[in-house]
Amino acid sequence: PTILGLESSCDDTAAAVLRGRQVLSSVVMGQADLHAAFGGVVPEIAARAHAEKLDLAVEQALAQAGVTLDDLDAVAVTSGPGLIGGVLSGVMLAKGLATALDRPMIGVNHLAGHALTPRLTDDLPYPYLMLLVSGGHCQFLIVRGPQEFTRLGGTIDDAPGEAFDKTARLLGLPQPGGPAVEARARMGDARRFAFPRPLLDRPGCDLSFSGLKTALLRLRDRLIADQGGLHAQDVSDLCAGFQAAVRDVLTEKTRRALEIYLDGAPQAPALAVAGGVAANAALRGALQDLCAERQVRFTAPPLALCTDNAAMIAYAGSELLAAGQRSDMTLAARPRWPLDQSAAPLLGSGK
Ligand code: ATP
Numbered sequence: 036p037t038i039l040g041l042e043s044s045c046d047d048t049a050a051a052v053l054r055g056r057q058v059l060s061s062v063v064m065g066q067a068d069l070h071a072a073f074g075g076v077v078p079e080i081a082a083r084a085h086a087e088k089l090d091l092a093v094e095q096a097l098a099q100a101g102v103t104l105d106d107l108d109a110v111a112v113t114s115g116p117g118l119i120g121g122v123l124s125g126v127m128l129a130k131g132l133a134t135a136l137d138r139p140m141i142g143v144n145h146l147a148g149h150a151l152t153p154r155l156t157d158d159l160p161y162p163y164l165m166l167l168v169s170g171g172h173c174q175f176l177i178v179r180g181p182q183e184f185t186r187l188g189g190t191i192d193d194a195p196g197e198a199f200d201k202t203a204r205l206l207g208l209p210q211p212g213g214p215a216v217e218a219r220a221r222m223g224d225a226r227r228f229a230f231p232r233p234l235l236d237r238p239g240c241d242l243s244f245s246g247l248k249t250a251l252l253r254l255r256d257r258l259i260a261d262q263g264g265l266h267a268q269d270v271s272d273l274c275a276g277f278q279a280a281v282r283d284v285l286t287e288k289t290r291r292a293l294e295i296y297l298d299g300a301p302q303a304p305a306l307a308v309a310g311g312v313a314a315n316a317a318l319r320g321a322l323q324d325l326c327a328e329r330q331v332r333f334t335a336p337p338l339a340l341c342t343d344n345a346a347m348i349a350y351a352g353s354e355l356l357a358a359g360q361r362s363d364m365t366l367a368a369r370p371r372w373p374l375d376q377s378a379a380p381l382l383g384s385g386k
């Protein structure tokens with residue numbers, strides 16, 4: 036089937052056309068320029084931009100895919116979680132299209148979109164373990180089916196991408212912080228400064244990253260007080276120390292998540308990572324080593340499908356449709372929608 040996907044839950048307006056598992060087009064219109072002056076995403080501005088750009092994104096996605104509205108078999112739309120104004124724009128457009136074309140519509144959980152993406156690009160059987168590490172999320176999920184997720188743990192404060200971005204800001208490096216910090220870390224000595232390894236002393240898979248930011252701030256300020264400023268080598272060493280701490284904590288918690296997952300004796304055990312932070316070579320290397328040691332397959336979708344996009348929504352929608360799911364015209368936009376409740380009704384207001 037040919038499915039149109041719509042995504043407008045954060046600061047990217049996206050539309051994509053998927054045929055089977057083939058991504059015919061994937062249009063992503065960012066809003067970074069609109070929010071840059073405010074130091075974060077402004078919900079009202081995002082909502083307006085989505086409302087303005089969604090039509091255009093759909094037009095471009097259809098044109099690039101070489102299909103018309105009539106060729107579509109279904110419409111899949113992010114119906115949560117996210118900024119409500121943007122989600123509403125997407126849901127309203129989906130309802131309009133589905134009604135006008137007389138085609139089925141399916142509401143998709145944005146996080147399910149991320150979590151199912153490895154199956155779009157790989158032959159990956161259920162259940163697999165998923166580590167989602169991005170600018171806004173950090174969680175471990177056992178993915179058992181398109182609506183069946185078990186959350187093993189996640190961050191109790193910042194997401195790692197956010198921590199990388201804040202670190203860059205504190206050290207005067209450009210945004211997004213991840214790639215900048217990683218580049219400097221390569222020139223640094225990770226052992227020069229002592230960074231904590233938050234929550235490793237506690238059982239379970241929960242993570243915390245806000246303490247690393249505080250540690251970095253304290254180390255930076257002490258250097259500035261002692262020597263009147265930061266040398267280039269100081270910045271590199273701080274980046275290396277910070278990155279090593281993130282890597283260690285994520286790797287150790289992944290080890291624990293793997294233990295729980297492997298306890299269920301999956302047929303073809305696999306770890307999939309997704310999210311912008313999965314681009315980090317130090318982290319990837321450590322996770323790959325861990326998987327090799329535990330004889331677990333390691334896989335990561337290409338970055339363009341890891342960051343927010345609508346192909347992942349169309350794909351998740353295709354799995355739900357194949358499972359017989361449909362949404363009706365009462366489909367609600369949900370600002371909050373935890374993944375392990377994803378099995379809850381996609382239909383109606385959910386009340
Ligand atoms: P979400 O999709 O969870 O709402 P998001 O759109 O902000 O959040 P992504 O686009 O998946 O997240 O990822 C962006 C984040 O990834 C940024 O915080 C960025 O600093 C981080 N990142 C990108 N490359 C790297 C890298 N090489 N090392 C570490 N972090 C990185």
Ligand code: FE
Nearest residue numbers: 145149342343
């Ligand atoms: Fe996302």
